[in-house]
Amino acid sequence: MTDNRPVYFTDDKLTALDARYEAQKLAFGPLAFQAARCLRKFGLLEIVSGAGRRGVTLEQLQAQANISDYGVRVLMEASLGIGLCTLNDGSYRLTKTGLFVLTDPMTIANFDFNHDINYQGFFHLDEAIEKGEPAGLKALGDWSTIYEGLSSLTEQQLKSWLAFDHYYSDGSFGLVMDKVFAKPVTRLMDIGGNTGKWARACVSHDDKVQVTLVDLPQQVALATQAIKDHAGAARVSFYPTNILNPELGLPKGHDVVWMSQFLDCFSDAEITGILNKVAAVSDEDTRIFIMETFWDRQKFEAGAFCLQQTSLYFTCLANGNSQMYHSDVFRRCVEAAGMEIVATTDDIGVSHTLLECRLVN
Amino acid sequence: MTDNRPVYFTDDKLTALDARYEAQKLAFGPLAFQAARCLRKFGLLEIVSGAGRRGVTLEQLQAQANISDYGVRVLMEASLGIGLCTLNDGSYRLTKTGLFVLTDPMTIANFDFNHDINYQGFFHLDEAIEKGEPAGLKALGDWSTIYEGLSSLTEQQLKSWLAFDHYYSDGSFGLVMDKVFAKPVTRLMDIGGNTGKWARACVSHDDKVQVTLVDLPQQVALATQAIKDHAGAARVSFYPTNILNPELGLPKGHDVVWMSQFLDCFSDAEITGILNKVAAVSDEDTRIFIMETFWDRQKFEAGAFCLQQTSLYFTCLANGNSQMYHSDVFRRCVEAAGMEIVATTDDIGVSHTLLECRLVN
Missing domain, CATH: 3.40.50.150 (Vaccinia Virus protein VP39)
Structure with missing residues (x-):
């Protein structure tokens, strides 16, 4: 292989204080994931985005959203530590991370794939590794690999699976045709x-x-x-x-x-x-x-990270x-x-x- | 209230490149959570920690671990992007974040609580917000609030619930006795x-x-x-x-x-x-x-984050x-x-x- 590739994951870059925060972000990862999903699903990120630099207050969000005032409050407060919004003088504004969650096709494909296909099955990741089989797949159906089950997935599940699959592969074929021919x-x-x-x-x-x-x-x-x-x-x-x-x-x-x-x-x-x-x-x-x-x-580095985690989809759900x-x-x-x-x-x-x-x- | 408290969540601190990575970390949050849990559960973080500054190769880890070589490889590779280990010249070393995941009582209490109590129920966070009831609780049992169900939890679930509850409250009573009296x-x-x-x-x-x-x-x-x-x-x-x-x-x-x-x-x-x-x-x-x-x-800031996410436990599982x-x-x-x-x-x-x-x- 050529050796001009960037090398990641060589340094421990964080201070102890930041590392402690990072450990909590990991420990609350499933909750933050679902909160981010709900912030998008219920249109809250879109309202904040629409308010631009001037921002939007909690009360304005509650007036515009179709969920309870309580629901808006807990989600918006969660959005702060998650890093999707900032809060200054009572006004919420979208961060760059929030903008990616709201609009980036890759981020959205990852979120939907991980909710609709992976979330429930990943409770069984330890079992999948111990048994050497995709033990998480039982959350979706009774198949020995996901390939057998694709035709039995719900419409939403199949849509998320295909969107993830296609996001990463679409467009590559045309780019290599000249090399093959x-x-x-x-x-x-x-x-x-x-x-x-x-x-x-x-x-x-x-x-x-x-x-x-x-x-x-x-x-x-x-x-x-x-x-x-x-x-x-x-x-x-x-x-x-x-x-x-x-x-x-x-x-x-x-x-x-x-x-x-x-x-x-x-x-x-x-x-x-x-x-x-x-x-x-x-x-x-x-x-x-x-x-x-x-x-x-x-x-x-983010691309490497996505692939390292996608490996676990093969471990836990695809074929083990x-x-x-x-x-x-x-x-x-x-x-x-x-x-x-x-x-x-x-x-x-x-x-x-x-x-x-x-x-x- | 006194106003000398630190104020967080006011700035969007990340570059676009870092924010894009952060968005993927969120999108793969449930997978990273379970991977980190398995890295600890299967003793991999402990082996890496034991190797100290000299580090440990994948082959050495595979020889010492009680899971398949494949399992060790996918978990150790996942540990890199998650930020638990570094890799230099083929040797894995523990990061500060990895050390917190391995040894910090708060981090461990959060991980166990979020796996044993919250993980499966949080698939239904959106439903909990829409209905105004703890819709995630059905993953644990058929109760209207978790307080009714505490005596029916499994031993492991109750242990994790109590460890979380006690971690945050133990010790505070003695510290305020003199003020009350x-x-x-x-x-x-x-x-x-x-x-x-x-x-x-x-x-x-x-x-x-x-x-x-x-x-x-x-x-x-x-x-x-x-x-x-x-x-x-x-x-x-x-x-x-x-x-x-x-x-x-x-x-x-x-x-x-x-x-x-x-x-x-x-x-x-x-x-x-x-x-x-x-x-x-x-x-x-x-x-x-x-x-x-x-x-x-x-x-x-990490403390604020933990409480913001714990709010969602009340939304989704405790009482809604x-x-x-x-x-x-x-x-x-x-x-x-x-x-x-x-x-x-x-x-x-x-x-x-x-x-x-x-x-x-």
Whole structure:
């Protein structure tokens, strides 16, 4: 990997007094989260924002809000320590943090995902770690992984799940197309092709390329439907398989192998196993692309933080044994499968890194 | 009130970049809370602490911990953005925040209370505010207030509830005894006497004083049992009543009225109503003491924050209409009942303020 990345988390920056406050913010984190959510849901942050520099008094807020005077008071007072508002001479004003909670799409996607999908299940995080299974998932339904349950989620839950999923992945595909097609591509294998979004993008981008979409049988069935009316659909073929079954291999004869946010759904050993299967159908000229979100390769500390916490969603709710990885883990898996990383491109879209790999001679 | 208190929450101190990070910390607050809890529960913070300045590698942690290597990795990586550990050249070290989470009794009491009592119920904070009732309580049991349910809590839940309750109140009684008994006290009325802790302290402190403990009938029954073997128990009498029943008054003939962390269990209008009842049985010489935790009169910003969030426990779980108040609310209630505050003493114990009041001529 290139080594020009910022390095975070090296210093203990806080005074003892600030650290003590920080510890209380952590200890009251679930309450502050729900308070912030209610401050937005009940329109209080919007009223404060609308008042701008002149601010708004508690009484004015109570007159405008659709909740009880008591509710306005406890929420607005909570907003102070949480850091969403300031209070001067009786007037509340929005802070920058409050503005992000009110208007920033990433912050809103995180809040909704963590309330609708994660909040209740995370009561069981300790159990998930002890059992090595997504023990928090029972708060949503009786499935062994969330992928089985997606079609059974409520409308609101699915909306929040998709908004979170899409926020981080939307837009990255277009940004890497030129790298993948920098050399002529005759046949491309898309492992974990999911709904066929990448496959559609490829056949649109290049009017000759043939794409093989590899995924679980039920996923292939959905992708087939999603692709069939797309221009170039005739150049997409499907290869249903269970990638974790050691007896099943992959199809040969592709000059590009593509895996986007696929390997992070597996444990280290499973990742190495999948890459071994890729190696078995590759030769020296096969270009193998891996697109992932690595917490150690983010431009901003906040991005690294979001990925570190999102790891716990995989631990507690998704499947119990995967995560948002440190790039070193992937490098070791790549090397263990007899490959090397020949190029690393960071800062694609919100948080992606593209690894180009090839077989070692 | 005296006006030499520190004033917080007046400035928006963060840069936009830091505010954006802070917004993500809020949005992932429930996950960070549970991760911090697990880092402590599974002994990881203790191992890191034990390694001191030299630090400890992930591999060493995995060798010493009793959870999976995967569990250690996701938790330790989460600890970085949460601010509990630093990472340098592969070695984890504890931060000051991590030390508070590991060893500080207040931080631990807050964590346990918020996990065992509040976490699951707070999913329903919005509903509690909309309905004006403690809608989160259903996560613990089918009661209309938590006070009814205390005897039905699990051992762990009750332990966490009491540890939180006691952390903030223990020790304050002894610190104010000299103020209450600065003038001779013949008869003292303890309204909301609860388990009789204050009544016992009074009869021990002064071998002549007579105490009247006022509370709900079922509470009086418990207090009677708790006091009966105490020296001076013969000087404690009981006055069971429902303080909110407008047809029921209070007994006359006391030269001191004492209310400690009692009025905060009620709404503003109810507080004024109770103080009116006190006024009706007082004269110009009656000294009326109110001991409370006011969020605006804390020495440290973190203390104010804890009280602002604890307000929401009253909203969501305890009874739905009370809170940890701003002292101005109490001043207005005192004045509305025809009294005035003659002395204010802050910084008693962890977070208490003592108000001495009397009838206005």
